[in-house]
Amino acid sequence: MIQLEQVKKIFPQTTVPAVDEITFSINKGNICVFVGPSGCGKTTILRMINRLVEPTSGNIYIDGENILHVNSDELRRRIGYVIQQVGLLPHRTIEQNVGLVPRLLKWPEARIKARVMELLEVVGLDPSETAWKYPYQLSGGQMQRVGVARALAADPPIMLMDEPFGAVDPIVRGRLQDEFLRLQQEVKKTICFVTHDINEALKMGDYIVVMNKGKLVQKGTPMELLSEPANDFVKDLIGDDRGVKLLDLTRAESLMMVPESYPVARDCPCFIDAIQPVKMALEVMMKNDSDVVGVRRGDKVIGTLSWTEIKKHIHRISGD
Amino acid sequence: MEVIRDVFLFIFNNSNRILEYTVNHLSLVLTVLAFSLVLWISVGLIISKYDRFATSVIGLANILFVIPSISLFGLFVTIPQLGLGRKSAALALILYAMMPLVRNVYRGLKSVDKSVIDAGRGMGMSTTQILYQIQIPMAWPVVFAGIRVAVVMITGMATVATFIGERNIGRLIHHGITRGNAEMIIAGALVVSLIALFLDYLMGLLEKRVTSPGLRHSSENY
Numbered sequence: 001m002i003q004l005e006q007v008k009k010i011f012p013q014t015t016v017p018a019v020d021e022i023t024f025s026i027n028k029g030n031i032c033v034f035v036g037p038s039g040c041g042k043t044t045i046l047r048m049i050n051r052l053v054e055p056t057s058g059n060i061y062i063d064g065e066n067i068l069h070v071n072s073d074e075l076r077r078r079i080g081y082v083i084q085q086v087g088l089l090p091h092r093t094i095e096q097n098v099g100l101v102p103r104l105l106k107w108p109e110a111r112i113k114a115r116v117m118e119l120l121e122v123v124g125l126d127p128s129e130t131a132w133k134y135p136y137q138l139s140g141g142q143m144q145r146v147g148v149a150r151a152l153a154a155d156p157p158i159m160l161m162d163e164p165f166g167a168v169d170p171i172v173r174g175r176l177q178d179e180f181l182r183l184q185q186e187v188k189k190t191i192c193f194v195t196h197d198i199n200e201a202l203k204m205g206d207y208i209v210v211m212n213k214g215k216l217v218q219k220g221t222p223m224e225l226l227s228e229p230a231n232d233f234v235k236d237l238i239g240d241d242r243g244v245k246l247l248d249l250t251r252a253e254s255l256m257m258v259p260e261s262y263p264v265a266r267d268c269p270c271f272i273d274a275i276q277p278v279k280m281a282l283e284v285m286m287k288n289d290s291d292v293v294g295v296r297r298g299d300k301v302i303g304t305l306s307w308t309e310i311k312k313h314i315h316r317i318s319g320d
Numbered sequence: 321m322e323v324i325r326d327v328f329l330f331i332f333n334n335s336n337r338i339l340e341y342t343v344n345h346l347s348l349v350l351t352v353l354a355f356s357l358v359l360w361i362s363v364g365l366i367i368s369k370y371d372r373f374a375t376s377v378i379g380l381a382n383i384l385f386v387i388p389s390i391s392l393f394g395l396f397v398t399i400p401q402l403g404l405g406r407k408s409a410a411l412a413l414i415l416y417a418m419m420p421l422v423r424n425v426y427r428g429l430k431s432v433d434k435s436v437i438d439a440g441r442g443m444g445m446s447t448t449q450i451l452y453q454i455q456i457p458m459a460w461p462v463v464f465a466g467i468r469v470a471v472v473m474i475t476g477m478a479t480v481a482t483f484i485g486e487r488n489i490g491r492l493i494h495h496g497i498t499r500g501n502a503e504m505i506i507a508g509a510l511v512v513s514l515i516a517l518f519l520d521y522l523m524g525l526l527e528k529r530v531t532s533p534g535l536r537h538s539s540e541n542y
Contacts, residue, residue, distance in 0.1 A: 050442060052438070052441060052442055073444045073445070073446050074444065075444070076441070076442055076443060076444035077443065077444035078444075081439065081442035081443055083435060083438065083439060083442070085433075085435035085439075086435070086439070087433070087435040087436045087437075087438055087439025087440070087442075088436070088439070089436060089439075089440070089453075089454060089458075089534075090433075090436070090458065090532075090534045090535055091457045091458055091531075091532030091534045091535050092532070092534065093534070100443055100445075101443050101444065104443070104444055104445065104449070134532070134533060134534030135534060136534060150443070151443075160442075
């Protein structure tokens, strides 16, 4: 668990705090996304957690231990760090780049080799093809993958990710996000994730911290942010398509009609899974030119979801 | 064609003398190079750590570099402890080597991509580890560019040391001028060029060994 207590940072030769008395905590195994415009202090918070930036006042605890009392180099070796520019060492092979932290920790060479091969596989790169290459021989997307592998190398419980997928095109970014979420299901790291892209935040975050001008504006789950934005700043950040975005986070089962519509359900021209987002239901409806879809759990039809219900739902949320 | 034949004839007929001069020339250049590398690379490292000295140190190197070599050689000869010969010659040449070496070491270290250093720190590398494992290896292409300039420059400038008693290829050129002997001048220039090319080639080989293949493709930009 990571806890921040009244953390404040004023950079030298400035008067306005870059981060102003921020307090919150991140639970083990969660992805917490910091989102906000550039200069809002989100990166500074991240860099304070691994002490690349020292707070002016306040305290930061990791599993109850005050990080200011730990040797900063040793602290950083226990925290995975991924940045937008990736920062691969261009003069080292991919194998050496990924094995960097294990080597700092003086792991036996055979264990490092095995770990690197395993990790390249995990992030979707062919180890025998990639390990001996130099960074300039890789594409942007491959470099980002290596960056993630490098951060995971020593199996740190915490990962700090500063716009880790920011430098690649939208298609690759989407794929990397999906793969990373799948990976997170297995590794269950505690992750601090910085982005300026609200869609990425909604997609990746278990929790979202919205920042503006060094201040914490709102924290909550993506659902909470979408359904109850704290103020106009958050509303603007989310955009005018708040209702539609919410459909992406709402499971079909939560809006479906049961059980009096059973007869209708069986006659539905199309079906979706109960746990699929409502957005998917819309897609299926449009494809089949239907106003209603059946909702299934496994093979069993458990309800229907109609266009009218969805409309009502959107209206409820975005109707100010 | 006649001239070329005469030049080779001259070299052939005076091979012993030319060999002696060449050995002297090389030994001066290599002595200077050895001292310069140790001294100026250290200075480069120091000013990249203590940035506030950088401007003045590089400024000093630039000033030294523009002093006409013949006057610097002459000046050192008047200092009793140095006098005529190798000491003065070596010292002057070491000072000339300061500019390309210090400047390129400093530039090389400073040109290292900030995000790479940031990633290194973020992964828990100490300042020393960052210097030896990131900054220095990444600076090699720029540092070597400086070393190669210095080598070629020292080789050429060493000829002027003939005026303060060095018996090197410069003497061939100097005598050629005073006697109006074109073959002698050309032969001298030819041998000096060959020495410079040879040393540059050696440095190229060394550079290839030292510089990571991962940087080689980008080193073409410098």
